Amino acid sequence: MDQHLAGNLALATAITLALIGIPLTLILASRLWSSLPQNRPRHTTSSESTTRPLACTTTIFLGSGGHTAEMLQLVSGLDCAHYTPRHYVVGCDDSSSVEKVHRLETLLAAKSVTRTEEKGARSRSGAGTGTEAGAGITTNRLISDIKSNRSELAYTVHRIPRSRHVHQSMLTTPFTLVKSLLVAMPLIKRLTCLTKSEAHSNTGAGKAQSTDAAGRPRRSVLLMNGPGTCLALALAVIGTRMAGVPDDQTPDLVFVESFARVKTLSLAGRLLYPLCDAFLVQWPGLVQQYPRSKYIGTLV
Template identity: 30%
Template sequence: MENSNNHYCLSITPSSLELLSIIGFITLILIRVLYIIHRSSQPRSASSQQKPLSTLIVLGSGGHTAEMINLLNVLQKNSFTPRYYIAAATDNMSLQKAQVLENSWLNEGGVEEVGSAKFMQIYRSREVGQSYITSVGTTLIALAHALWLMIKIRPHVILCNGPGTCIPLCAIAFIFKILGIRWSYIFYVESIARVRRLSLSALLLYKLRMADQLFVQWPQLKSKYHRAHYVGRLM
């Protein structure tokens, strides 16, 4: 008598295994990203701030550097050390101002350790007036340079306030978080000149949730970008 039960054999092909592996990998990455976003939104614990934090400070030309120096003057210098200043390769003035600042702290006894500051330059992704076609190659070079710098520095804190040179550095820092290489806290302070809308750099860090905390100096920005922190005028 013929058995009426139908037997089904589930066969898993190599292509199916590859698809399942890809789906599993993407799922793990998404879970990791969600964990990073959740953790970034939590307040810093006091215990995590007992030891000095290596700090990467991204400088921009003109007003960006002036505002950053004003901000650095109110920080506890010895809590954020060593300090690594980075400016665009074509911006020598910003690093000179940072060196003057560090020398003034040293003369005043505001820092405990000589040589606690390092000064570096990074390639620009795109110069003013450069065509978008040629900027593809320079962007790749800038990303590679940013990766090398981040591997070398491995900062605990990244402090920036607007220059486009901060984007590749912050993006690589975010990828390092996902991969578990280094957790760098990204703090972005929007310029006082931005009253009604964020700058492009701030908008990217805000929308992509790369910044741990984004500070604005006008209440109009806080009402428009709810995850931003309104701190009033800092300068």
């Protein structure tokens, strides 16, 4: 009798779990599917908005070594009055990239000071080193600072655990990936996601007041060029989209494949190709194989 009851109970539980589990999996799968950039009409910033954005929150992943060198070369060409604030994300053990960030930002600061002397640019060097030493709290303060004051914040530096170490076994990689994902999720939310009021210009008044700073929208972009750890950042963004955060409040995912890849994509490139909103390659032959990618010449 008891056995019979237990059997029935187990069956009932299994059916219930299946009833909940299968639709849940299906819903998650369809959400993921519709969150992928090729399956959704991404907000076309240039045509949709007639108002020029106020600024673009720029998050930059630095993958150490050659990746860092190429990425900083790309960043060095950006107009830092538009792409501000800049948040650099580096691997935990990558002090050399952090040094290079400080060096580049000092140059950028000098450039922008000479460009807008009358504006009286605020000291940038202090902000950078402060963030480095004081991790989260200082960064938080700086971000709220810039959001409230619309002042020219220089940059912040953040560290995340690597998804995969050199020579790490493929078996343990999922665990380290999850670890960096857990760090990446809140970081991405905090650094890159915009509030509704930031993402949208004051409707109606937007066009008329296009010169008025308060009426103009903000954009966000996440720049990546490998290696594997940036997968955690991209997945975190896809995750926020799956959770229902509107596209224009999440960062535009931009991947730039290395100059070193002529005929084949890197592992990071292959993984991020379906996830990214824009995918640049530096050799024309790759475009035939990867039609969503774009070749606009050598970038480094």
